[in-house]
Amino acid sequence: MPMEARIGYWVWLIGCVLAIIGWIFSMGVIVFGILFNPYLLVATGMVSFFGGFRWGVILLFAATMLVSLVMLVVQLYLTLKIREGAEWARFSLTVLTFLTIIYSIILTAAGLESGGAATVTVNILSLLLLAFFWLPKANAWFLRTTDEGTTPVDSRSSAQH
Template sequence: MRGGFGKIFKTADMPMDARIGYWIWLVGCVLTIIAWFFSNMAIVIGIVVSSLTLVGAGMMSLFGEIRWGVVIAFFATMILQLIMLLLQLALTLKIREGSEWARAGLTAITVLTIVYSIILTIAGLESGGEAIAVAIISTLLIAFFWLPQANAWFIRTTEEADRASGMNP
């Protein structure tokens, strides 16, 4: 990131719509990543302290047999979640620079998250109310970047960057 770490906090050139959306996404991403680490630590501590945690999570049968498929699926899901959170954070930081492709990418990830929540609800792995809440909140949060002032700023910033790099005469 050009300008160092302090540039993350410089949002004066952004329109208010985009600035509000940026701060909500930035704080949300950072807090969610922190929560991801704490929840995984709680799971690991629970597994170390009591094997009943493994039984409760379905990773071990009542007879002590490890269900490796469930264990691998659990850890793969945790890693995928972290990758998605870090991707959201990276896109949010690029949005501060006015990158239209970052806005489109964050929108696509939001849509995929909503679809994923719907699939989990249909499969019975998540409550319907939670999926509806995720869909509504996610849509409202991404909408900040598509409001008229923010939209004009993204287009203008992208065109200026293209001209500066010689991509658009």
């Protein structure tokens, strides 16, 4: 695996794991707020100033978080497949990243996400990190492993026998 692809792989892997941990933390805060202190959720719009739950907002948030978790798990799976030199995983991760960016734009336009500097930064970083997999050496490696029909792991194990 060329250095460019290796850097991209490790950054994507660590990023996916940290994002999943962040997702778990976010859901924990929401559940804690619903169960123990609803006034924590006033700023999110899930609870009114008078303490009443806004179940529609809560359900919409839960659905959004579920979609986010599915996307994160798929990104993690694709990242792990990239380590094997799977061209389809690289292409799928690229498509999924663009879909994630479009999804964040839709959430911002609908007023469900702030669309602030953090969202813009994450979107730009995601695109830049994808570039590692499309640089000339990494591209050649992906195409070579796809053309050979073997993954780097397969070729190492067959060379040892």
